[in-house]
């Protein structure tokens with residue numbers, strides 16, 4: 084399997100283009116999945132305070148025996164911890180649970196505009212970056228207007244925005260806004276949670292054409308759009324399959340066919356109204 088080259092981030096760091104998503108795994112299942120993913124070749128591991136698995140993810144990282152410098156670990160700030168001081172405390176707690184001194188990428192998990200505290204959290208993120216506790220700072224589930232506000236009020240845009248993105252929900256406007264600001268878009272649920280999407284005729288046809296699985300066609304589509312993707316799988320064979328998309332290409336007709344799948348259909352929450360429970 085060819086190793087995917089990392090993508091550059093605007094802050095000078097880089098990020099693997101394919102990562103391993105850990106939601107909704109918890110406990111030993113999460114630890115084993117992380118260890119297996121790392122042995123398979125993944126280097127980006129994505130977790131969040133809200134997933135309630137940071138401690139287990141930390142165990143998986145250590146069990147893999149892979150040197151810290153080769154790992155890229157992302158975690159996220161929970162909504163209950165928005166605000167400047169609360170964010171600094173929450174970061175310490177996440178790092179402690181993960182067993183890490185530094186985190187490669189820290190994301191504000193949801194903007195929660197009704198709480199109106201995400202700019203305060205962003206200022207705390209900039210401090211964590213300055214202190215070297217966090218190598219890169221970004222956001223998750225931010226709409227262009229939320230990012231505009233961060234830039235207007237702090238002068239600093241995130242380097243990554245992690246959002247729901249798959250062929251059913253291709254997020255073209257958000258991707259164009261991100262590209263104009265030099266923000267890398269990271270796709271959560273890149274396979275549309277592996278359900279009906281993977282059974283669509285277009286995907287069956289393209290899978291046959293390229294001698295790949297429908298999931299590989301979708302993940303290759305992400306790579307070609309310039310997205311970082313973080314598919315989740317508990318199955319070692321599918322973990323391997325999902326990483327193995329760097330030795331073939333889609334042509335313009337394939338990309339056009341995939342564009343017809345976009346129904347603007349979200350599986351998860353709308354960032355403007357979503358409230359973490």
Ligand code: A2P
Pocket residue numbers: 104271272273274275276277278281296298299313314315316317318321322324325
């Ligand atoms: P499993 O863990 O049994 O492999 P997403 O990352 O878009 O949220 O999708 C995750 C879901 O897709 C999980 O249910 C996962 O199940 C399934 N999945 C992951 N990889 C593949 C694949 N290569 N083919 C089919 N389903 C997959």
